[in-house]
Amino acid sequence: MNRNFLFIVNPISGTRTKGGLESFIKTVCEEKKYVHTIIHTEPQMDMDSLSDYILKSKFTDVIICGGDGTVNMVINGLRHLGINFGIIPVGSGNGLSRGAGIPMKPREAFQIIEKGNVQLTDAFFVNNHFSCMLSGIGLDAAVAQRFANGTKRGLYNYTKQTLIQFFKAHPYQFEIELEGFRFFSDAFFISVANSNQFGNNMTIAPLASLTDGLLDIVIVQKMPKAGMPLAILKQVRGNNKLFNLAEDVGKKNIIYLQTASLKIINHQLAPFHIDGDPVETESELNIKILPKAFKMLVP
Numbered sequence: 056m057n058r059n060f061l062f063i064v065n066p067i068s069g070t071r072t073k074g075g076l077e078s079f080i081k082t083v084c085e086e087k088k089y090v091h092t093i094i095h096t097e098p099q100m101d102m103d104s105l106s107d108y109i110l111k112s113k114f115t116d117v118i119i120c121g122g123d124g125t126v127n128m129v130i131n132g133l134r135h136l137g138i139n140f141g142i143i144p145v146g147s148g149n150g151l152s153r154g155a156g157i158p159m160k161p162r163e164a165f166q167i168i169e170k171g172n173v174q175l176t177d178a179f180f181v182n183n184h185f186s187c188m189l190s191g192i193g194l195d196a197a198v199a200q201r202f203a204n205g206t207k208r209g210l211y212n213y214t215k216q217t218l219i220q221f222f223k224a225h226p227y228q229f230e231i232e233l234e235g236f237r238f239f240s241d242a243f244f245i246s247v248a249n250s251n252q253f254g255n256n257m258t259i260a261p262l263a264s265l266t267d268g269l270l271d272i273v274i275v276q277k278m279p280k281a282g283m284p285l286a287i288l289k290q291v292r293g294n295n296k297l298f299n300l301a302e303d304v305g306k307k308n309i310i311y312l313q314t315a316s317l318k319i320i321n322h323q324l325a326p327f328h329i330d331g332d333p334v335e336t337e338s339e340l341n342i343k344i345l346p347k348a349f350k351m352l353v354p
């Protein structure tokens with residue numbers, strides 16, 4: 056089948072201007088005689104009009120050129136079309152792309168797109184918010200909020216905000232219900248991961264798979280703050296085993312488990328983010344996997 060590529064470029068993702076990327080896309084597509092069109096995202100994009108345009112123009116592949124916020128917006132708005140999604144990762148964190156093994160260099164990412172290897176990929180809902188990478192409550196959401204409010208993006212600014220928020224961090228009270236089991240936790244943050252990481256290869260859920268029909272839940276419980284970096288490092292390195300709910304919750308600093316759904320009662324209205332973008336927090340979060348939610352072009 057002849058392919059017809061629609062490239063959707065977010066002009067503000069990451070730190071680089073996108074002129075070079077667009078020249079690359081034009082050159083490589085002209086060289087290889089691929090039919091292609093380039094458009095830009097808008098902050099509040101009309102996805103219904105975009106869907107109509109895609110159907111009318113008979114695009115076969117939508118290529119997202121941006122970070123996780125752009126990936127979320129485009130996939131959520133267009134997944135009902137059953138179209139292939141490729142990613143050229145040019146965001147700040149690129150957590151979904153990195154989790155899927157998509158190269159960070161545009162030329163290499165485009166080679167993956169050309170190969171056309173389609174993977175049916177999971178996503179999930181948190182209440183009515185669509186998420187395909189990683190969402191969370193507490194400290195990491197505070198980082199996402201400050202990062203979004205800042206004028207500068209990129210890894211340096213993300214790291215700076217993480218350190219500032221770490222020193223301010225305090226635990227929040229949560230009540231967690233899953234698989235007929237209910238427990239309380241005072242936690243600095245809870246990550247709900249489909250991809251294995253926050254982005255920038257900061258792995259938080261080493262066993263996460265984009266295709267297993269499960270979410271990886273990481274609960275970083277109250278502990279002396281000085282001990283938190285080492286506890287997280289152990290989690291990142293995969294030293295923490297998957298948690299068995301029959302064990303005593305109180306014995307572990309970090310709880311790591313997999314489930315298809317869970318409910319979190321957010322007693323103190325801890326901040327909340329979806330795929331790295333802050334959203335208004337809610338007192339009850341119903342989280343559910345959406346297996347095989349979209350078609351992604353992967354290595």
Ligand SMILES: Nc1ncnc2c1ncn2[C@@H]1O[C@H](COP(=O)(O)OP(=O)(O)OP(=O)(O)O)[C@@H](O)[C@H]1O
Binds near residue numbers: 070
């Ligand atoms: N044309 C535009 N002008 C301004 N903002 C835009 C435009 N298009 C999209 N946005 C906003 O850009 C934001 C950031 O996009 P994105 O998440 O892709 O980049 P990033 O935050 O740098 O990367 P990552 O999420 O991987 O860390 C999104 O919140 C989106 O609403």
